[in-house]
Amino acid sequence: MNYRLLTLRIQRFNRDRDPSRWIETYRVETRKGMNLLEALLRIQDEQDGTLAFRYSCRGAVCGSCAMRVNGKVVLACRTQIEDLSGKPIFVEPLPYFPVIRDLIVDMSTFFEHYQKIEPYLHGKPASSQFEYLMDEHSRKEIDPYGQCILCGICFGVCPAFNRDRQFLGPAILAKVYRFLTDPRDSRGEKILEKVIGQKGAWGCNTVFQCVKACPKEVPPTYAIVKMRREILKSRFTSFISRLRFLISWFPGVPVS
Numbered sequence: 001m002n003y004r005l006l007t008l009r010i011q012r013f014n015r016d017r018d019p020s021r022w023i024e025t026y027r028v029e030t031r032k033g034m035n036l037l038e039a040l041l042r043i044q045d046e047q048d049g050t051l052a053f054r055y056s057c058r059g060a061v062c063g064s065c066a067m068r069v070n071g072k073v074v075l076a077c078r079t080q081i082e083d084l085s086g087k088p089i090f091v092e093p094l095p096y097f098p099v100i101r102d103l104i105v106d107m108s109t110f111f112e113h114y115q116k117i118e119p120y121l122h123g124k125p126a127s128s129q130f131e132y133l134m135d136e137h138s139r140k141e142i143d144p145y146g147q148c149i150l151c152g153i154c155f156g157v158c159p160a161f162n163r164d165r166q167f168l169g170p171a172i173l174a175k176v177y178r179f180l181t182d183p184r185d186s187r188g189e190k191i192l193e194k195v196i197g198q199k200g201a202w203g204c205n206t207v208f209q210c211v212k213a214c215p216k217e218v219p220p221t222y223a224i225v226k227m228r229r230e231i232l233k234s235r236f237t238s239f240i241s242r243l244r245f246l247i248s249w250f251p252g253v254p255v256s
Contacts, residue, residue, distance in 0.1 A: 006030045006039065006081060010051070011092040013099045023090075024048075030081045036091075037065050037076035040103075053103035060215060063151030067103050068092040073156040075215050095156045096165075109165055110152050113172045117194050121179065124186045138183050145178035145223060147216040154210035154220055160203045167203045168195065170210035170220035177223035180230070192231055201227045 008026050026043045037055055044051045056062040058077050065076040069091050070084070097105035126132045154170035161167050168176075176195050179185045195201045201224050210220045 004030055006084075006089065008039065008043070008089045008091060010102070011090070012051075012102050013093070014050075014101060024051075032082070034081045035077055036069065036074075036079040036081060036084070039081060040076060040091075051103075052101040061149060063149035063153075066094045066151045066153045066156065068095055068156065073153045073213055075151060075153070078215055094152055096158070096162050097152070097155070105152075107152055110150070110155060110169065110171075113168045114150070114175070116168070117172055117176050117179075117191070119175050119179075121182065121184060122186045123184055132184050134183060138181065141181045142178055144218055145174050145181075148174060148218050149216055151215065153213050153215060154218075157209040157213045159205050159207065159209070164199070164203065166199050168200050170204075170224075171218070173201060173204070173227070174218055174220040174223045177227055180227065189230065189234055192227060192234065195227060196231060201231060 005027050006029075008028065010024050010026065012022050012024050014020060026047055028039050028042050028047070030039060037058060040051070040053055041055070044053075053067070053076070054064040055077065056064045060075055060078045063075070066073065067076055068074075069076075069079060070087060070089060073094065091103065093099050093103045094105045097107060097109070100106050124132075148171055150171060152171070155161050158167075158170055161169050173195060176191055179187065180189070180191050185191070192201075197203070204221065204224045206221055206225065208221045211218075211222070214220070
């Protein structure tokens with residue numbers, strides 16, 4: 001088996017050290033088919049046990065190993081070493097989140113936003129004798145948004161979240177749309193109340209960075225644009241309804 005040495009420069013952070021931030025260089029032996037997470041594990045096992053990073057499933061399911069590599073936000077377990085060949089490799093933590101240690105960031109804001117939308121199905125009453133069947137069109141509309149693994153990569157490329165940490169963020173807004181579209185969810189358009197305003201659907205810059213970066217091909221921007229339409233439609237319907245009510249108080253004025 002052919003092995004070769006790979007040089008990785010890694011952004012380190014330890015608040016108990018002076019200076020707290022520094023760049024450390026490692027050389028690691030790699031093989032064909034090796035991914036970046038395996039290279040980091042090899043460094044941790046064989047060279048520096050203090051190097052800190054998150055990982056769990058190693059199969060792009062848990063979303064734990066998000067980080068920035070050569071300026072691009074990726075999952076380490078899905079980044080092949082061969083794709084980085086011939087380039088200087090610089091590894092940094094996921095942007096826009098406070099760093100806890102080395103490549104580990106504090107995702108508290110992400111999950112606080114996630115909790116706000118109550119990200120679970122609020123089921124409609126249904127007979128216990130039958131399944132709740134969903135039509136094929138609804139299933140196809142929901143499917144892309146059910147693929148989210150909560151890795152936070154979309155937050156790490158989002159200019160709106162960088163500008164305002166109270167912005168709900170692409171993954172959260174995509175999840176809202178997932179439940180808005182689900183005919184089994186009892187909230188219907190009420191769930192849109194959670195995303196009205198600059199902290200929600202209207203805060204998005206619609207630059208599609210999250211769509212390009214998502215490792216599971218979830219398209220948050222498309223969901224945001226569709227929710228904006230639904231919000232405007234709801235407001236227009238409400239306006240017309242109020243206008244009809246006011247006109248009804250004036251006899252002789254035709255109401256179409």
